[in-house]
Amino acid sequence: MITNPSTYSEAEIALIADWLGENLSATQIAYRLARQRGCAVSRNAIIGIVHRNKVLAAIGLSGPSGKPSAGSPVPQAPSVPRAPKPEARLHPGNIRSKKEARALDPVFAPPARRPVDGLKPHAYDAAARHIPLEELRHGECRWPVNNAAQGEKHLFCGKAASFSSYCPHHALRAGVRPLFVAEAA
Known part of the structure; x- marks a missing residue:
């Protein structure tokens, strides 16, 4: 042994x-x-x-069929020239043609951006309280309202948040669904 x-x-x-x-x-x-x-x-x-x-x-090792592997000298059959590949044409099964067709189809087109609650986002954000993060209290909207550069203070909406972390307007913009009492139970 x-x-x-x-x-x-x-x-x-x-x-x-x-x-x-x-x-x-x-x-x-x-x-x-x-x-x-x-x-x-x-x-x-x-x-x-x-x-x-x-x-x-x-x-060298033999291949799975018992024939010598690629490393050992084995006579190769003459290669047969292949026919050239046909040019790719667009047809209904072709993904590229589907994407091009969807771009023109109104069903697949992205929806037009429209203001939530009838207010334009920048107009509503102008009416926000513009509070820095450290001054925000529980129950106040935490939606950022300025594009602060590095080193500048980030300002937030600060209006009363009815549910989640946002006021009703910013909750709609964020896509947050209101949580009703019946769902919470």
């Missing part, structure tokens, strides 16, 4: 070389070596030793 299963003796290397010469697969070699050693040997272990050992690498 081998004390270190990750090392291979010279006799085992010679056996693996013989089995490679018989065009056995790595799985078949691992099975035979495991039976001889009395301990498990994986297919990957065989592949590894074949790649690391110069003698075994010169022989």
